[in-house]
Amino acid sequence: MVWFLVCLPLPLKALEVEFLWHQSPEVFEITLKWTEPAQAKVAYNPDLGELLVTFDQKVEMPGLEAAEPVMAGWIKGVNLSYDSLFFELSTEMKIETHSEDRSLRLRLVNPYAKRVPVDENTLLFKLVQSRLWIRQGKADQAMDTLNGLALSNRGNTSVLTSMAEAELSLGNWAKALDLANQALVLSPENEGLQDLRRQILREKGTEVWAGKKRRWTDPVSYEWISHQGANLRFFQYLSLGVLAEQDQYDLRELRPIAPQVPAQAKGQIKRTEVSFSLDLPFNVSLKAKSLAQEKIKGRSLEAAAFDIWGETRILRDQDRPYWGITEGLLGASTLSQTRLERVLRVGPKLEAKLALSSRDYLLIGENKAHTQALDGYLQYNWRNPKWLVEKTGKACLTQLELDFAKEKADTTQVRLDSLATGFDQDSYMIRGLASINWDEHFTSQGYLGYGINRLGQNSPLVGIDLFHRSLKALEIHFFASRFIDRRTTNEVGLEARWKF
Structure with missing residues (x-):
C-alpha cells in the first residue's frame, strides 16, 4: 500500500501593525508598532519623493484608513500592499526615520514652516479665491491651492475650514468632518466652526x-x-x-x-x-x-x-x-x-x-x-x-x-x-x-x-x-x-x- 502525503499550504497570519500619528504645524509623526518578531526596512528616494517601508512578512494596518484624511495635507498618496507601505511625498518634505525593536518612527518635517514666512495678505487672497472656486463648483482647483497653503499654514483654522468645505463639495464627507474637527481642536470656542461641523453632519x-x-x-x-x-x-x-x-x-x-x-x-x-x-x-x-x-x-x-x-x-x-x-x-x-x-x-x-x-x-x-x-x-x-x-x-x-x-x-x-x-x-x-x-x-x-x-x-x-x-x-x-x-x-x- 502506498500512502501519499499531500501538503497544502496554510494561509499565513498577517502581522498586525499599529498605525499611530501625531501632528503639529511643523511636523507630522507616524509611529508603526508590532508585537510579533518582524523586520522592517525603509527606503527613500528624495528626487521622486517616494518612501517605501518593507516588512519581511505580510502585514495589516487597521488604523491606516482612519488616518488617511488627516494625512491629506502632508502626503500626496499612501498605499498598503501585502508586505509594503508606500508613501508619495512632496520632494521638498524633509524625512527623518528612527528604528527600534518592533517599532518604526517616521517624521515628516514641513520645510516651509521655518523657511518661508506667511504673508497674511497673500493667504487671505488665496482663501477668498479658493472659496469662490468652491461656490463655482471647482472644488478640485480649490483643493490644489489649499493643499499648498496647508504645508505652510497647518495650524491655521481658516485653511482647515476651507479644506473642509472643499472636501464636502467633492463628496468626501469623512475627510470634511475630520478637517472640521482638527480646526475645532485649535479653536474650540469658534461658533463658525461649530456651525460648519453641524452643516457637515446635516450633509450626511x-x-x-x-x-x-x-x-x-x-x-x-x-x-x-x-x-x-x-x-x-x-x-x-x-x-x-x-x-x-x-x-x-x-x-x-x-x-x-x-x-x-x-x-x-x-x-x-x-x-x-x-x-x-x-x-x-x-x-x-x-x-x-x-x-x-x-x-x-x-x-x-x-x-x-x-x-x-x-x-x-x-x-x-x-x-x-x-x-x-x-x-x-x-x-x-x-x-x-x-x-x-x-x-x-x-x-x-x-x-x-x-x-x-x-x-x-x-x-x-x-x-x-x-x-x-x-x-x-x-x-x-x-x-x-x-x-x-x-x-x-x-x-x-x-x-x-x-x-x-x-x-x-x-x-x-x-x-x-x-x-x-x-x-x-x-x-x-x-x-x-x-x-x-x-x-x-x-x-x-x-x-x-x-x-x-x-x-x-x-x-x-x-x-x-x-x-x-x-x-x-x-x-x-x-x-x-x-x-x-x-x-x-x-x-x-x-x-x-x-x-x-
Missing part, C-alpha cells in the same frame, strides 16, 4: 426625530401635536425624508365662523409627508414632496441654486393641506402657490430674504381666493460681542431681526362672510436674539420682540430654546415661543433627535 443627513408640542391661538384653537420623522441620505447626493404628525385639536371657540358646516369641535388629524432631495452639480438641488392629510393629497416641487452671495429658490405647491385643521370643523382646505425666494448674504453679519408668492386658496370646499403675497426678513448678526462674552465667558451669537408679511386678495368667491377678509395679512415683527454655547453639551437661545398685526392685535413676542447633547448622537430640544402667524400663536414643546 441620516437622522431620526420625535417630539410633541402644545399650540394655542387664543381664543380660537388649541392643539396637541405629536410628530415623528426620519431623513436618510444615500451616496451623498440623494436623501429621503419621512414625516408623520398627529394633531389633537379643540376648536369650540372657532365654531361660529362656519355654523352651517356640519363638523366636530374636537377631533384628530393625521398628516404625512414624504420628500426626495437630489443634489446636482454646480450647486443646484431639487426637492419633491408628497403631502397627505386625511382625504387631501398634495405635492410640492422646489429647486434651489446656491452662489457666493446666497441662494435662490423656486417653489410650486399644489393642493397643500392648509391651516392644519382642514378636516373636522373647517372641512377640506388647500393652498396652491408659486413662490420665488432670494436670500442674500453680505459678509458674515448681514442677511436678507425677499419672497414673492401667488396663491390660490380653497377653504371648506367652496370658498376660493387668489392672493399676492410679499414677505421677508433682514438680519444683522454679531458673533461673540464683547459685552456678552465678558458676562458669560462663552462663545455666543446675537442677532437683530426684522420680519414682515403682506398678503392681499385680488379675487374672492366666498359663501361665508366671515372668510371674506381672512386671506389678507399685514404684519411686522422685530426681535433681538441671543445664543450662548455653555459647553459642548448645552446651548441656550432666547429672544424678545414685538409683533404688529395691522389687521388684528399687536403683541409682545418671547421665545426660548434649550439644546442638550447628552450623547454624541442624541440631541434634546426644549422650546417655548410666542409669534405671529396671521394671529398671535403660542407653542411649547420637546423634541429628540438622533444623528448617525
Whole structure:
C-alpha cells in the first residue's frame, strides 16, 4: 500500500501593525508598532519623493484608513500592499526615520514652516479665491491651492475650514468632518466652526426625530401635536425624508365662523409627508414632496441654486393641506402657490430674504381666493460681542431681526362672510436674539420682540430654546415661543433627535 502525503499550504497570519500619528504645524509623526518578531526596512528616494517601508512578512494596518484624511495635507498618496507601505511625498518634505525593536518612527518635517514666512495678505487672497472656486463648483482647483497653503499654514483654522468645505463639495464627507474637527481642536470656542461641523453632519443627513408640542391661538384653537420623522441620505447626493404628525385639536371657540358646516369641535388629524432631495452639480438641488392629510393629497416641487452671495429658490405647491385643521370643523382646505425666494448674504453679519408668492386658496370646499403675497426678513448678526462674552465667558451669537408679511386678495368667491377678509395679512415683527454655547453639551437661545398685526392685535413676542447633547448622537430640544402667524400663536414643546 502506498500512502501519499499531500501538503497544502496554510494561509499565513498577517502581522498586525499599529498605525499611530501625531501632528503639529511643523511636523507630522507616524509611529508603526508590532508585537510579533518582524523586520522592517525603509527606503527613500528624495528626487521622486517616494518612501517605501518593507516588512519581511505580510502585514495589516487597521488604523491606516482612519488616518488617511488627516494625512491629506502632508502626503500626496499612501498605499498598503501585502508586505509594503508606500508613501508619495512632496520632494521638498524633509524625512527623518528612527528604528527600534518592533517599532518604526517616521517624521515628516514641513520645510516651509521655518523657511518661508506667511504673508497674511497673500493667504487671505488665496482663501477668498479658493472659496469662490468652491461656490463655482471647482472644488478640485480649490483643493490644489489649499493643499499648498496647508504645508505652510497647518495650524491655521481658516485653511482647515476651507479644506473642509472643499472636501464636502467633492463628496468626501469623512475627510470634511475630520478637517472640521482638527480646526475645532485649535479653536474650540469658534461658533463658525461649530456651525460648519453641524452643516457637515446635516450633509450626511441620516437622522431620526420625535417630539410633541402644545399650540394655542387664543381664543380660537388649541392643539396637541405629536410628530415623528426620519431623513436618510444615500451616496451623498440623494436623501429621503419621512414625516408623520398627529394633531389633537379643540376648536369650540372657532365654531361660529362656519355654523352651517356640519363638523366636530374636537377631533384628530393625521398628516404625512414624504420628500426626495437630489443634489446636482454646480450647486443646484431639487426637492419633491408628497403631502397627505386625511382625504387631501398634495405635492410640492422646489429647486434651489446656491452662489457666493446666497441662494435662490423656486417653489410650486399644489393642493397643500392648509391651516392644519382642514378636516373636522373647517372641512377640506388647500393652498396652491408659486413662490420665488432670494436670500442674500453680505459678509458674515448681514442677511436678507425677499419672497414673492401667488396663491390660490380653497377653504371648506367652496370658498376660493387668489392672493399676492410679499414677505421677508433682514438680519444683522454679531458673533461673540464683547459685552456678552465678558458676562458669560462663552462663545455666543446675537442677532437683530426684522420680519414682515403682506398678503392681499385680488379675487374672492366666498359663501361665508366671515372668510371674506381672512386671506389678507399685514404684519411686522422685530426681535433681538441671543445664543450662548455653555459647553459642548448645552446651548441656550432666547429672544424678545414685538409683533404688529395691522389687521388684528399687536403683541409682545418671547421665545426660548434649550439644546442638550447628552450623547454624541442624541440631541434634546426644549422650546417655548410666542409669534405671529396671521394671529398671535403660542407653542411649547420637546423634541429628540438622533444623528448617525
